[in-house]
Amino acid sequence: MNRAAPATAGRTRARKGEGELLHSEILDAAERLLIETGSEEAVSIRRIAEAVGVTPPSIYLHFADKDELLLAVCERQFGELHRVMEEAVEGVDDPVEAVYRRGKAYVRFGLDHPEQYRILFMRAADHTMDAPDEARVRDASAFHHFVDAVASAIDSGALPKGSDPVVVALELWSVVHGITSLLISKPMFDWPDADALTDHLLTAACAGLMATPPFSAPPTRRRSRR
Amino acid sequence: MNRAAPATAGRTRARKGEGELLHSEILDAAERLLIETGSEEAVSIRRIAEAVGVTPPSIYLHFADKDELLLAVCERQFGELHRVMEEAVEGVDDPVEAVYRRGKAYVRFGLDHPEQYRILFMRAADHTMDAPDEARVRDASAFHHFVDAVASAIDSGALPKGSDPVVVALELWSVVHGITSLLISKPMFDWPDADALTDHLLTAACAGLMATPPFSAPPTRRRSRR
DNA sequence: CCGATAAGTTAACGGCGTTATCTTCAGCCT
DNA sequence: AGGCTGAAGATAACGCCGTTAACTTATCGG
Structure with a gap:
């Protein structure tokens, strides 16, 4: 809810030390969505991105595709x-x-x-x-x-x-x-x-x-x- | 492949006697797609419609939604x-x-x-x-x-x-x-x-x-x- | 100080399920 | 015969989806 606010363009996080942080944040969000909605279809890349506070394409910096993400979950x-x-x-x-x-x-x-x-x-x-x-x-x-x-x-x-x-x-x-x-x-x-x-x-x-x-x-x- | 050709607008089949014909044609196509592709996701309303030779919305004249169609299959x-x-x-x-x-x-x-x-x-x-x-x-x-x-x-x-x-x-x-x-x-x-x-x-x-x-x-x- | 790289962004493509609206014809009523 | 009605299509569009291309910016090694 807080990130992705700047609107100007470009980055918001990753002061380079955070590294793999988003990776697990994405997994958390995906897992949470899966549990909350109780349906695989409801777990979309876009929703996950929104939950994490990031734009959808960012997900692809950490997972090749949706299947790989779900597999990780x-x-x-x-x-x-x-x-x-x-x-x-x-x-x-x-x-x-x-x-x-x-x-x-x-x-x-x-x-x-x-x-x-x-x-x-x-x-x-x-x-x-x-x-x-x-x-x-x-x-x-x-x-x-x-x-x-x-x-x-x-x-x-x-x-x-x-x-x-x-x-x-x-x-x-x-x-x-x-x-x-x-x-x-x-x-x-x-x-x-x-x-x-x-x-x-x-x-x-x-x-x-x-x-x-x-x-x-x-x-x-x-x-x-x- | 043959139907939907007129391009003008409106109908092509259903000389009123055919009635439930499309219904089972749709089921046939859905089943065939399911078997051929071996994947539920590949069976889309649009593909089924194409296979039957009809436009996607026509499907909804015979099934409430995709779930009902798959259930029928x-x-x-x-x-x-x-x-x-x-x-x-x-x-x-x-x-x-x-x-x-x-x-x-x-x-x-x-x-x-x-x-x-x-x-x-x-x-x-x-x-x-x-x-x-x-x-x-x-x-x-x-x-x-x-x-x-x-x-x-x-x-x-x-x-x-x-x-x-x-x-x-x-x-x-x-x-x-x-x-x-x-x-x-x-x-x-x-x-x-x-x-x-x-x-x-x-x-x-x-x-x-x-x-x-x-x-x-x-x-x-x-x-x-x- | 200066490129290289990492980690985001925006914009867009094509496909999906679905809906609202329009068109055409078969069959019935008078 | 002529007009009404309703069924069975078509077209166009909406909003969501996964995914990709191209751009921007901050950080860091040299």
Whole structure:
């Protein structure tokens, strides 16, 4: 509200020491707009610029385009999701309980920040594909933590010994992601309590995996995708 | 390509008998654009109008706005999904096998039509909330079929007797939806074969549900959402 | 002191969804 | 037959969007 006042022309800020300041200010504004409006479309470059107190083209001095900006917001949210999940397992020794807690924290995060969750996990593949590898690494790293947790659970005997932790992690992730995603996008049904539902499903999933021969990819072609 | 030529002004078609013709032509074009470009943003009113050979405002004689148009496309896709699922269980007597087939058909549909799937299941709640009830009814009806299938499986003893078919259906739906959604939006990981994965997960889920006491909502408040 | 560079600015382009207004014709009523 | 009505188009325009080009100015290294 204060900047961009001079009207004469040229600059207002950046006494050269500020450097990357605007960069994070833009991210803040974008994130705030996203949360306040709850809609990705409402987060426009022009609105963000206005919120920061700067003209739209200035944004492009810090981000290549809108996609990169939103991706950067995603990264932040990803960090936050990672944080709440780690926080949820703090001081928890039982590896199975840890997996449960992670799952519930994940679902809760999704329900608390639906729009961010949508951006994180419901975006077109293209957007994440040709983006800088950072995003993928970030994803992979968060996922890796979960794989570790699953591996511990396997070691503890709560999940079948012979199974591939990566596959099991993918499957459990599918389960939590499925609930989260449906709860977010289909509030029309009379969903039971999310936490209890997650608990029940994870319990069932773990029990089911125990009672089922470990997954092995069929001999013919892996990666069928199209 | 042929219409809109007269340049003089006024009309070109609609000799009064054609009535709802343009309506479905628009839907066809929208659907085609969606499939060809594989991106919701690329499907603009103006492009659709051009494809049909008509000016943009004409679209609004048949649809209130772009959302309603896309929703109508969704309805069609929903019908298609419903069709492939029914087709998948044709002649299948074993209720458990029927549930599996439905699940696999669902996942395959999602992978074959990712953009449509995204619109169907990854849209904001708002869009489906204030839309005409049709969409919800349609959703509910497709879901109802699945609930019936689950109920049969419960009757057959493949799923625990005391359990609520609706809850079980929701849970199984979560599972398939989770895989589908992750496979679509996170192709970065080395996913195993989708069909085999679905099979394994559904098997595990059913086995798990059998080995777990049926879900019962906690006594305190149902519908926690936020 | 003087260029170079960084970080803003203004102006503009093309595309979008949408609306207001006008035109033309098919079909009905008399 | 002749005129009215309403449906189904067209044209022109508004305001928003992402993005780019060209300009301006302050800061700093030499």
